[in-house]
Amino acid sequence: MAPVVVELMTTTARDLQLADDTAAAAHQQARVHQVGEDDEEGIKLAMAAAPAAEAFAVQEPPADEEALAERQAEVARLLAGFRRHLEDRSAHHLGYPYNLDFDFASLAPFLQGLCINNLGDPFVESNYGVHSRPLEVAVLDWFARLWDLGPGDYWGYVTSCGTEGNLHGLLVGREVFPDGVMYASADSHYSVFRAARMYRVRCVKVGTLVSGEMDCDDFEAKLMHNTNSPAIVNVNIGTTVKGAIDDLDKIISTLQKCGFHDRFYIHCDGALAGLIIPFLKQAPRVTFRKPGIGSVSVSGHKFLGCPVPCGVVITRREHAAVLSTDVDYISSRDATITGSRNGHAPLFLWCALNAKGRRGIRDDVHRCLRNARFLARRLRDAGVSAARLNPLSITVVLERPRDEAFVRKWQLSCQGGVAHVVVMPNVGVDKIASFVEDLAAKRRIWYPHGEGLRVGPCVAKDIGQENCLCSGLHNVSDRS
Amino acid sequence: MAPVVVELMTTTARDLQLADDTAAAAHQQARVHQVGEDDEEGIKLAMAAAPAAEAFAVQEPPADEEALAERQAEVARLLAGFRRHLEDRSAHHLGYPYNLDFDFASLAPFLQGLCINNLGDPFVESNYGVHSRPLEVAVLDWFARLWDLGPGDYWGYVTSCGTEGNLHGLLVGREVFPDGVMYASADSHYSVFRAARMYRVRCVKVGTLVSGEMDCDDFEAKLMHNTNSPAIVNVNIGTTVKGAIDDLDKIISTLQKCGFHDRFYIHCDGALAGLIIPFLKQAPRVTFRKPGIGSVSVSGHKFLGCPVPCGVVITRREHAAVLSTDVDYISSRDATITGSRNGHAPLFLWCALNAKGRRGIRDDVHRCLRNARFLARRLRDAGVSAARLNPLSITVVLERPRDEAFVRKWQLSCQGGVAHVVVMPNVGVDKIASFVEDLAAKRRIWYPHGEGLRVGPCVAKDIGQENCLCSGLHNVSDRS
Numbered sequence A, B: 001m002a003p004v005v006v007e008l009m010t011t012t013a014r015d016l017q018l019a020d021d022t023a024a025a026a027h028q029q030a031r032v033h034q035v036g037e038d039d040e041e042g043i044k045l046a047m048a049a050a051p052a053a054e055a056f057a058v059q060e061p062p063a064d065e066e067a068l069a070e071r072q073a074e075v076a077r078l079l080a081g082f083r084r085h086l087e088d089r090s091a092h093h094l095g096y097p098y099n100l101d102f103d104f105a106s107l108a109p110f111l112q113g114l115c116i117n118n119l120g121d122p123f124v125e126s127n128y129g130v131h132s133r134p135l136e137v138a139v140l141d142w143f144a145r146l147w148d149l150g151p152g153d154y155w156g157y158v159t160s161c162g163t164e165g166n167l168h169g170l171l172v173g174r175e176v177f178p179d180g181v182m183y184a185s186a187d188s189h190y191s192v193f194r195a196a197r198m199y200r201v202r203c204v205k206v207g208t209l210v211s212g213e214m215d216c217d218d219f220e221a222k223l224m225h226n227t228n229s230p231a232i233v234n235v236n237i238g239t240t241v242k243g244a245i246d247d248l249d250k251i252i253s254t255l256q257k258c259g260f261h262d263r264f265y266i267h268c269d270g271a272l273a274g275l276i277i278p279f280l281k282q283a284p285r286v287t288f289r290k291p292g293i294g295s296v297s298v299s300g301h302k303f304l305g306c307p308v309p310c311g312v313v314i315t316r317r318e319h320a321a322v323l324s325t326d327v328d329y330i331s332s333r334d335a336t337i338t339g340s341r342n343g344h345a346p347l348f349l350w351c352a353l354n355a356k357g358r359r360g361i362r363d364d365v366h367r368c369l370r371n372a373r374f375l376a377r378r379l380r381d382a383g384v385s386a387a388r389l390n391p392l393s394i395t396v397v398l399e400r401p402r403d404e405a406f407v408r409k410w411q412l413s414c415q416g417g418v419a420h421v422v423v424m425p426n427v428g429v430d431k432i433a434s435f436v437e438d439l440a441a442k443r444r445i446w447y448p449h450g451e452g453l454r455v456g457p458c459v460a461k462d463i464g465q466e467n468c469l470c471s472g473l474h475n476v477s478d479r480s
Helices: A004-008 A013-018 A020-028 A039-048 A065-091 A105-111 A133-146 A162-176 A190-199 A216-224 A248-257 A344-381 A404-409 A429-446 B004-008 B013-018 B020-028 B039-048 B065-091 B105-111 B133-146 B162-176 B190-198 B216-224 B248-257 B344-381 B404-409 B429-446
Strands: A154-159 A181-185 A203-206 A231-236 A264-269 A293-299 A311-316 A325-327 A332-334 A395-399 A413-415 A418-422 B154-159 B181-185 B203-206 B231-236 B264-269 B293-299 B311-316 B325-327 B332-334 B395-399 B413-415 B418-422
Touching (some): A065 B344, A105 A344, A105 B105, A133 A154, A154 A162, A154 A344, A162 A181, A162 A190, A190 A203, A248 A264, A344 B065, B105 B344, B133 B154, B133 B311, B133 B344, B162 B181, B162 B190, B162 B264, B190 B203, B248 B264, B344 B429
Parallel strands (some): A231 A264, A264 A293, B231 B264
Antiparallel strands (some): A154 A311, A395 A418, B293 B311, B325 B332, B413 B418
16 A cells, blocks of 8 residues: 555645635535525625535545546545635634634644654653654743743643643642532633533532623632632633633632632633733733642633644642653653643744744734724724723624624624624734624615614623613614 | 744745754754764664753744844754654654654645634534534544444544543543443553543453453453442553453453443543454454444544544444533534644545545555564564564564663653564564664673573563463573
């Protein structure tokens, strides 16, 4: 059997780039949403939907040489079309906090014949030599220092995603306090509640303020019901929907006030904003210098930007041992959740950190905040109900667009009556302007009788009238 | 802030390939093991060790333009040197079951500006449009069919590694039988025992035969101690060290004999051999048609070959619901462990499956078995204590080499007194011959007084004299 390279070389990088003319064929197989007003719109929506899985069914390569060549050409066409589809989807992407502003094509040689696997502990070299531990450790050092732990004082690893960071941090918390009760605000990422179920830990859901922050009065009340059990607390550094940052200092003082002194473990879920707030002077500090901070996690593909989902979790060195298992056959210790770990992710993170540095990330943060304010202003000017709930957040909350096809086209993430746009480094003013224009045009169709009046749904019912930028213009009949 | 692409473009793919002359510099920073007999050997061992992490410390990009250009050149040099190191390590790799016989450089365009994330359920499209679900589903269909479940009857996903497959399968088992007891043989992957601890499930370790298979007599005895609790059983389709395949039929009949009729859930950990035994007529069948089979997992970077660790887990459709969480904001259901999921992995798997097909994989399997026999023969001829314990296994167990540097050079994985070589599709006769030659030469240095006699340690104490190919030649004094 010839190695895979022979067959795949019919699809070179150049082929893929030149194959745009063949891409249309693949897209004819796309599911077409029945919502377009005209042909052009229909094509756009076809592009928005993922191509049908049936077109991609795996086929046995034909034995006949001519048929094989044909099949290989078809595979190349499918891939080229699929790539064009992904490019279109990237261009219209607004709702998820993924920074798409990178180009790692230069690292292609690392994909040739190299299976880079950082299996096990990043600090204990395994016998498997094809790993990127030196770069991983450099990345971890950088993040540990960001949160005020020196190289000798922390343990951590590059994870496969933000969820794995939460799974790890909360598991460490449970091992430190086996009879602990977990607390997380209702606006926490769903992986936090999943972790509680996986780990068989009782989880108490704490209420949130309209901003999405944890309600510390409710937290206090709930702590007082469980003063006998240590507390494992998930603190959100940027909630998924509203971008809210829990008040870490108030959470700690509430714990202390309720008598939990040394009996609490805090995991900070900093998926998105964990890499934003260190660069804002007015933001609360996430630092291991504060009492009870056990672990901090952040995603790598979010604010920094990376072609693969990944993240970083950092914990205090003394906590790491509670999970560690000696594994003779890989000649390594392993305290990670997944064992085999993607070795390309540290390579991407390392390149991004070296290219940007703290200064580059700070510049990105400030540009994103400016652009988020610009988006909120533009939406308000267009009569759209919208709010930026948190001065430190790059998330803009707006009315959930009436049409699912529009939501899909711009890949907005929605919850209840609101949608949100995350103004990431790759979301510039042009993209913002074109989004607002598109939305305004659609609203004239959805709400044809609203000339001069504030029309359409309002986010006030989800986020409070005092937070809604359109207050004073409310059309009460639309708020039901 | 300029996007990362600007800075990274100083390191193009071509630069990396041409920069071999600068690689030596990076390798001077490598830790040198103090074991070489001559200079050449010293260089080889320096290459075997990972470059020092210090050389890779992340640095703030200099503000000064000239200094910035210099730093960018240094980053390019570091990457080029690191790639050469990884290439060398791949060339000497024998102990881990990773098939390095692929070349996905043609997929480089998929790394440019695309963050492919199959977050959540593969069968429920999320609003995030940059995903590879159509290819993922095609890959899953292929695997489900391999294990006799039709498209409508299974649920599953592409995981980040074999461990995640085990974590998922065993979690489903626990949710199906919340008061179940877990059973796993002592030779199971460490992730199985970790899962039991994570999930707070009582785990009973079952003894193994000398071959590494589960000892069903011991299994029966242990089941009889817990007849009141349902059984969650981990079945190894290829153990990590000995390549043993548990006797699935005997395990099922033991459960039935002990009265567990409908009260058991079997997870098959097929990390490596899950993709080997379907192509061997004489092998036991892994199939969902057998009673109690709840989930099967396999790694993608092992027998098939993939530049990133990944895997596939398949479970019965009716079991998937027990884990499912509705997640409004990603407009998706999620029953996966990790949430955000690497979307490149399905792309690699899809390309590999289309290129090879069942016929190509079958050819690989038979060639690997031939080569494993060849290696065992060559080792025996060279007087090395070695065994192939299982006629269906591509793993050759041999005496643990005396010198840790040799183990590291060839990246053998070791446990107790044995090392193992996994004869993967990328391990050809040339590599085998050069390994045996190197080992024989080293043994003449380690055991200088053994002319004409069987010398050195023997694997018999780990695997039984009846399984050792050198029986009859044993030098008893060396076996202590």
